[in-house]
Amino acid sequence: MMLSRNILVQVLWAYLLCGWTFGSELTFELPDNAKQCFYEDITIGTKCTLEFQVVTGGHYDVDCRLEDADGTVLYKEMKKQYDSFTFTAAKNGTYKFCFSNEFSTFTHKTVYFDFQVGEDPPLFPNENRVTALTQMESACVSIHEALKSVIDYQTHFRLREAQGRSRAEDLNTRVAFWSIGEALILLVVSISQVVLLRSFFSDRKTTTTRVGS
Amino acid sequence: MVSVKCILGSVYALYFHIGETEKKCFIEEIPDETMVIGKYRTQLWDKQMGSFLQTSPGLGMHVEIKDPDTKIILSRQYGSDGRFTFTSHTPGEHQICLHSNSTKMALFAGGKLRVHLDIQVGEHTNNYPEIAAKDKLTELQLRARQLLDQVEQIQKEQNYQQYREERFRMTSESTNQHVLWWSIAQTLILIFTGIWQLKHLKSFFEAKKLV
Numbered sequence: 554m555m556l557s558r559n560i561l562v563q564v565l566w567a568y569l570l571c572g573w574t575f576g577s578e579l580t581f582e583l584p585d586n587a588k589q590c591f592y593e594d595i596t597i598g599t600k601c602t603l604e605f606q607v608v609t610g611g612h613y614d615v616d617c618r619l620e621d622a623d624g625t626v627l628y629k630e631m632k633k634q635y636d637s638f639t640f641t642a643a644k645n646g647t648y649k650f651c652f653s654n655e656f657s658t659f660t661h662k663t664v665y666f667d668f669q670v671g672e673d674p675p676l677f678p679n680e681n682r683v684t685a686l687t688q689m690e691s692a693c694v695s696i697h698e699a700l701k702s703v704i705d706y707q708t709h710f711r712l713r714e715a716q717g718r719s720r721a722e723d724l725n726t727r728v729a730f731w732s733i734g735e736a737l738i739l740l741v742v743s744i745s746q747v748v749l750l751r752s753f754f755s756d757r758k759t760t761t762t763r764v765g766s
Numbered sequence: 767m768v769s770v771k772c773i774l775g776s777v778y779a780l781y782f783h784i785g786e787t788e789k790k791c792f793i794e795e796i797p798d799e800t801m802v803i804g805k806y807r808t809q810l811w812d813k814q815m816g817s818f819l820q821t822s823p824g825l826g827m828h829v830e831i832k833d834p835d836t837k838i839i840l841s842r843q844y845g846s847d848g849r850f851t852f853t854s855h856t857p858g859e860h861q862i863c864l865h866s867n868s869t870k871m872a873l874f875a876g877g878k879l880r881v882h883l884d885i886q887v888g889e890h891t892n893n894y895p896e897i898a899a900k901d902k903l904t905e906l907q908l909r910a911r912q913l914l915d916q917v918e919q920i921q922k923e924q925n926y927q928q929y930r931e932e933r934f935r936m937t938s939e940s941t942n943q944h945v946l947w948w949s950i951a952q953t954l955i956l957i958f959t960g961i962w963q964l965k966h967l968k969s970f971f972e973a974k975k976l977v
Contacts, residue, residue: 577780577884580793591782663793670779676894676908693909700916707923711795714927718934725941732948736955743959747966754974 576669578708580608583615583654584661590651595642595670602669603628603650604637606712609719611660616653622646632656665712779884786877789865796887797926798857800919804829804885806864808846811878818880822846826867827881834858843867851891857926888922889915 583589595601607613617636619628621644628638628650642648652664686694784790794802809818810825829850831840839860840852854860866879892915898908 578887579780579883579885580795582791582793589782591780593780668780676905676912689906690909693906693913696913697909697916700913700920703920704916704923707920707927711923711927711930714930714934715795718930718937721934721937721941725937725944728941728944728948732944732952736948736952739952739955740959743963747963750967751970754970754976 576602576667578665578667580663580665582661582663583610583652585657585659586655587661588651588653588655589664590649591666591668592647592649593668593670594646595648597642597645599642599671600639601642601648601671602637602639603666604668605633605652605664605666606635606709608663608665608712608715610662611657613662613716615662615664616656617650618653619648619650621648667708779882781880781882784864784866784879784881786866786868786879789863790881791861791863792883792885793859793861794885794887795859796854796857797922798854800888800922801851801853801891802860802862802885802887803849803851803891804862804883805849806847806884807882808866809880809882810846811880825879828865828867830863832861832863834860836861857929888919 577591577593581589603619605615605617607615612632613634614632616631617628617633618626618630619638619640620626621642623644623646627640630636650666650668652666654660654662782790796802806827808822808825808827809820810822811817812819823846825846826843827846827848828843829840829848830838831850831852833839833854834856835858839855840850842850844850852860862885864881864883868877889912892912894908894912897903897911903911
């Protein structure tokens with residue numbers, strides 16, 4: 554009786570502990586005409602957030618689609634640069650989200666996404682909270698939450714800065730090549746204008762009747 | 767009991783599919799002296815059973831990590847379940863690439879792999895229950911340690927941000943210089959070629975006795 558109760562408690566703890574999962578934050582490259590899907594098993598009632606941002610490439614946009622375990626589309630947006638979507642899992646099962654660059658013919662994109670599932674695991678998994686948190690402990694918890702949002706803002710800032718920097722570097726290369734190209738075209742056109750004019754008069758030298766002579 | 771459930775369950779939460787010979791790369795833009803821990807689990811598609819095998823002996827993954835200067839800092843082969851760690855020494859974009867050790871040619875390899883991946887960066891790599899046990903910290907001390915780690919990460923990121931802003935500013939100033947000098951150069955070329963054209967044509971027509 555005691556043994557089976559122990560086992561039951563263990564199983565419940567196992568389920569509880571594994572219900573806490575970290576978020577997954579990844580940056581990957583999406584080639585042109587490609588689609589990349591990610592899957593995650595989510596239990597019912599878990600609050601999840603999907604956030605994505607296109608870091609480099611083309612017009613900095615991507616198609617995103619989020620489906621639940623039965624294939625019902627929960628979120629679908631075309632050509633979005635940045636978005637954040639929060640939902641509570643209504644079913645158990647494998648949720649799937651896909652990023653598509655199929656509308657683009659030759660630009661590959663770098664996409665960042667952050668998929669938060671559930672809450673962060675508690676610092677002390679073995680504690681059984683009978684007493685409330687002391688003032689110091691709850692102050693620590695609020696500082697921890699505030700710092701987490703600071704880190705989150707920093708990440709967003711870093712991504713926006715990477716986007717801006719990529720545009721600036723593109724501009725720099727384009728300006729350099731175009732300037733050199735234009736200078737060369739200028740020289741070539743002016744020299745060939747003179748050569749062409751000379752050739753007109755050289756050909757008709759013998760046949761031209763001189764006006765007013 | 768707990769660990770058994772965790773291993774079979776959702777520890778490596780997110781997964782994706784790749785071809786057998788396909789290489790998949792992820793980018794981590796991190797400041798220097800930051801630790802990154804990556805954990806993965808691979809499952810091979812079994813055509814007969816029509817599902818992914820739970821364990822795939824003989825399947826290995828090659829992990830290659832490049833630093834921002836595209837120098838390889840880690841290039842190792844692991845089994846179907848692996849854990850890799852590295853610490854960045856230069857700030858910037860590090861590239862983590864995974865591909866299986868399948869020796870089949872790309873055309874004939876029709877297999878599919880399911881890769882569970884979890885990459886933790888910076889203060890997320892710390893295992894606080896382990897630190898508490900090792901240093902024998904009280905709850906408050908452990909919370910303070912966690913806050914200190916978070917603040918350290920914020921500080922490193924701010925330093926990196928300063929370095930990147932400088933690079934951005936240099937790129938913008940270089941563009942500005944390009945636009946300025948090339949505009950002046952093109953205007954001068956225009957003026958001089960115009961003058962040369964007129965002089966040359968005038969002497970040409972005088973020589974041909976047309977003027």
